């Protein structure tokens with residue numbers, strides 16, 4: 001009985017995930033919402049880096065894989081830029097946030113995308129259009145969003161940290177993509193060692 005339990009234990013995979021995007025786009029609220037189910041009412045700007053831990057099980061190739069995801073969320077303000085290299089290092093997947101009420105935050109996702117490529121290589125990323133609950137203040141159309149995502153060559157999701165719309169789905173996709181990328185890097189590393 002005891003031996004079976006031990007044999008059944010599957011290795012927990014640690015994954016570092018990144019949440020980037022302009023100031024006040026909802027990075028902290030969305031991460032917090034996913035990890036705790038709670039909502040932060042006010043905007044307490046993130047000085048430096050927050051990180052949250054979520055344990056989750058994903059299914060991949062008919063196997064259940066336990067994951068310990070560490071979600072890193074950095075302040076979107078320019079003055080936190082110097083933290084960037086350490087923040088990105090080892091990131092396995094990223095969310096790039098925009099705010100549906102401020103079109104320039106969608107435009108700026110391109111800069112965030114380039115920054116990600118510069119500091120975290122080919123790590124997978126998803127475009128997130130947040131605050132979708134604010135229907136009356138919405139300033140960007142579905143077409144603009146689709147075109148923008150296509151230009152970057154990435155998938156996109158609509159979310160709300162208030163109603164929780166799209167939150168679970170977005171983070172599950174992020175974790176799955178991060179897991180696949182992590183496995184790929186490990187396989188490449190093993191190949192190098194064998195060569």
Ligand SMILES: Nc1nc2c(ncn2[C@@H]2O[C@H](COP(=O)(O)OP(=O)(O)OP(=O)(O)O)[C@@H](O)[C@H]2O)c(=O)[nH]1
Nearest residue numbers: 023024025026027028029043045046076131160161
């Ligand atoms: N209506 C609505 N408000 C949101 C949503 N997400 C975040 N907010 C609000 O937007 C403001 C900014 O949210 P934060 O999560 O602090 O934004 P941030 O991206 O972490 O900001 P920085 O840390 O400064 O970069 C707060 O007042 C949040 O309550 C959302 O989906 N809908």
Ligand SMILES: [Mg+2]
Nearest residue numbers: 027028045046
């Ligand atoms: Mg924040």
